[in-house]
Amino acid sequence: MTRSVILLVTVFAFSAMLEGQVTYERLRNADREPGQWLTYSGDYASHRFSSLDEISRDNVARLRPAWIYQTQESGELETSPLVADGVMYLTEASGAVVALDVKTGRELWRWSRPLPNDLRTLGFPRTNRGLAILGETVYAGTLDAHLIALDAISGAVRWDRNVAENELGYAITAAPLAIDGKIIMGVSGGEAGIRGFLDAYDAATGERVWRFHTVPGPGEPGNETWGGDSWKTGGGATWLTGSYDPESNLLIWGTGNPAPDWNGDSRPGDNLYTCSVVALHADSGALAWFFQFTPHDVHDWDANQIPVLVEEVVQGERRKLVAMANRNAFYYLIDRTTGQFLRATPYAKQTWAKEIDETGRPVLLPDKAPTEEGTLVWPSLQGATNWFSPSYSPRTKLLYVAVREMGSYYFKAEAEYEPGEYFMGGGERALRDEAYGAIRALDIATGETRWEFKQLTPPWAGVLSTAGDLVFAGSEEGNFFALDATTGEPLWQFQTGGDVRANPIAFEIDGKQHIGVAAGRAIFVFGL
Amino acid sequence: MRTCPLVAVALMLVTGVATAQGDRGKRLYDAHCARCHSIGGTGGEGPALARPVLPRAADDETLFDVIRNGIEGTDMPETWQLSKSEIEEIVLYVRSLGRIEREALTGDPERGRALYEGRGGCVVCHIVEGEGGILGPDLTNIGSLRGTAHLREALTDPGASVLKGYVVVRAIQADGTEVTGHRINEDSFTIQLRDERGRFHSLSKRDLRELEPKPGQSLMPSYEKELTSEEIEDIVAFLAGLRGAP
Numbered sequence: 221m222t223r224s225v226i227l228l229v230t231v232f233a234f235s236a237m238l239e240g241q242v243t244y245e246r247l248r249n250a251d252r253e254p255g256q257w258l259t260y261s262g263d264y265a266s267h268r269f270s271s272l273d274e275i276s277r278d279n280v281a282r283l284r285p286a287w288i289y290q291t292q293e294s295g296e297l298e299t300s301p302l303v304a305d306g307v308m309y310l311t312e313a314s315g316a317v318v319a320l321d322v323k324t325g326r327e328l329w330r331w332s333r334p335l336p337n338d339l340r341t342l343g344f345p346r347t348n349r350g351l352a353i354l355g356e357t358v359y360a361g362t363l364d365a366h367l368i369a370l371d372a373i374s375g376a377v378r379w380d381r382n383v384a385e386n387e388l389g390y391a392i393t394a395a396p397l398a399i400d401g402k403i404i405m406g407v408s409g410g411e412a413g414i415r416g417f418l419d420a421y422d423a424a425t426g427e428r429v430w431r432f433h434t435v436p437g438p439g440e441p442g443n444e445t446w447g448g449d450s451w452k453t454g455g456g457a458t459w460l461t462g463s464y465d466p467e468s469n470l471l472i473w474g475t476g477n478p479a480p481d482w483n484g485d486s487r488p489g490d491n492l493y494t495c496s497v498v499a500l501h502a503d504s505g506a507l508a509w510f511f512q513f514t515p516h517d518v519h520d521w522d523a524n525q526i527p528v529l530v531e532e533v534v535q536g537e538r539r540k541l542v543a544m545a546n547r548n549a550f551y552y553l554i555d556r557t558t559g560q561f562l563r564a565t566p567y568a569k570q571t572w573a574k575e576i577d578e579t580g581r582p583v584l585l586p587d588k589a590p591t592e593e594g595t596l597v598w599p600s601l602q603g604a605t606n607w608f609s610p611s612y613s614p615r616t617k618l619l620y621v622a623v624r625e626m627g628s629y630y631f632k633a634e635a636e637y638e639p640g641e642y643f644m645g646g647g648e649r650a651l652r653d654e655a656y657g658a659i660r661a662l663d664i665a666t667g668e669t670r671w672e673f674k675q676l677t678p679p680w681a682g683v684l685s686t687a688g689d690l691v692f693a694g695s696e697e698g699n700f701f702a703l704d705a706t707t708g709e710p711l712w713q714f715q716t717g718g719d720v721r722a723n724p725i726a727f728e729i730d731g732k733q734h735i736g737v738a739a740g741r742a743i744f745v746f747g748l
Numbered sequence: 749m750r751t752c753p754l755v756a757v758a759l760m761l762v763t764g765v766a767t768a769q770g771d772r773g774k775r776l777y778d779a780h781c782a783r784c785h786s787i788g789g790t791g792g793e794g795p796a797l798a799r800p801v802l803p804r805a806a807d808d809e810t811l812f813d814v815i816r817n818g819i820e821g822t823d824m825p826e827t828w829q830l831s832k833s834e835i836e837e838i839v840l841y842v843r844s845l846g847r848i849e850r851e852a853l854t855g856d857p858e859r860g861r862a863l864y865e866g867r868g869g870c871v872v873c874h875i876v877e878g879e880g881g882i883l884g885p886d887l888t889n890i891g892s893l894r895g896t897a898h899l900r901e902a903l904t905d906p907g908a909s910v911l912k913g914y915v916v917v918r919a920i921q922a923d924g925t926e927v928t929g930h931r932i933n934e935d936s937f938t939i940q941l942r943d944e945r946g947r948f949h950s951l952s953k954r955d956l957r958e959l960e961p962k963p964g965q966s967l968m969p970s971y972e973k974e975l976t977s978e979e980i981e982d983i984v985a986f987l988a989g990l991r992g993a994p
Contacts, residue, residue: 343828411828481829594779601829631779633834647829649779675936697935710954713937 361392483645509559547603694720860986
């Protein structure tokens, strides 16, 4: 090769690398690039807030579809797409990863591979909630519990790691989280009696760097909160993407319910660290602190909600906080440095706790545990909210939460562990006829509801707020809609023709603000 | 409502069989299935299960799959929260319901047909094998879907168990125009009604002065006073024999 050809090739390779580089610095400062959507919740603090304000209360009524992408795989979408440097990345329901031209919605590449015939997805539909991007690589988990690294330009596989055994009920539905040189990956499978964990992988090689077990083994602190051998099948799945505080280098992650779900007889004790938020040192996976929302849970109230990282004055002091609207119907504020409980406020109907005491422990009301005959309790099994994202607007200081108002009869049954089978010990019958949904705006510092927008049925869609003082949300009946962020007044709605069971995002196409959301089996992108 | 001795006998039979099969299946069924299929499987919002052949579940294995995975496109949900052995208990119990002797019908189906087509005026609103009006549900297969107790109740107290899609709603528009009809569909922003003349109305909730669902009401009149109890039994006998489509 002549010198000039070598130079040309080098220049070409270098520029291609630069084009596709989503560095850790960019992820850490994602709020400085509102034209992109670089990580699951928009930023490491999980605000799902966009500082774009071109679409506003004054013009949102004119919002209309720019393009629609229809998936090739069957199954309803729950994916939260990423947008980086002109490309939209998304996952389809069975786990195909797709890159689209963000201007047109035309496919650039697609990666998928057949799932095993005996695939186990115990307790949830075939779904995938999204991906991570770092450098020139996109990362996604699969239903058979692999973590895959794909070249962001071509979709070619860089590496493929088996995270856990799907035969035992482990699966991945969550989007991974990319931090500096590492990919953090949680697992599903709480209804199969897995032993939950959170993993960190080397982003370049795929080697596992650490594993944190959400259910401690013998000799580890917390193991004493499990009777007998119950820790071995204790659940505590990590099936939703957590948050990251770069300053303290702590990962803040929610954990799932203990197994078996509705029959706690075989697992006496608090069952740490289930139904908790854990703070882990990102370099080692060591536990810095934890807070348990629902000790010895028997209602399947996973704490797999988005931990929102904010700074606010609470109890007279400006503090770094974790805010979480928990599935158990209470809104919590926890000190992010120490894990200290600060306050809890109910944000939906609940009939199980008299109050949350000053240590953060619920004071239980009598006779609310599941029984053979059924015990009526609010909230339902699916909780007052669930995995779908809340949104925090620093402009209004409100946390917008999609709320499910529904009660259930909880039933208790026997539970015997069989590897790779359901391990639940009961069930529920929901009071669907009286149920309804709402988007509620909670005061970030107190949890008090400032306004609500009622929905016909309990939602499964997340919320996005923007600097245009708009809140975008979706309904089970297919409405995708915009509310006034300060009053909750509905300003625009679009019927997508499919259930909205995903989180909206905001980004730019050619410098113009757009809103994207999955509904049914399609991705909708809206612009003015 | 007056108690029918035949219903009481049927319920006793159901209870007897349940005990023979063990209480667990019945308890699970009552907790998870009875809301739609009724206690004893006589049918309600969901089809009657107290019959020897279930069209969607020819054998126990298929019935297990239907309970586990639900039926796509219908309101039959998946039951992932039930264990394998719990579903097996429900399968046994549901099968036992099918072995219960069918309630003897006292009415005359031919006289029932005459009333249905004539004085009862049922044909004005209901279709049987392609013939009839569209305001009420198609009854071609009603004898397979619903038990006799449900059919009797539908004639005497039609508001008691109103099917999805037949809930009566009254809407008053901004200009004062009133529409009453069946709620065909609804979301958080709009509602679609079909009035008693079969006309569709698409209404935006923001533009409505009032929107009032009327649970417990039906556009169908009660025949309790219009017909004698013998005549009602005749129509029940006629309807119970409608097993047109598989």
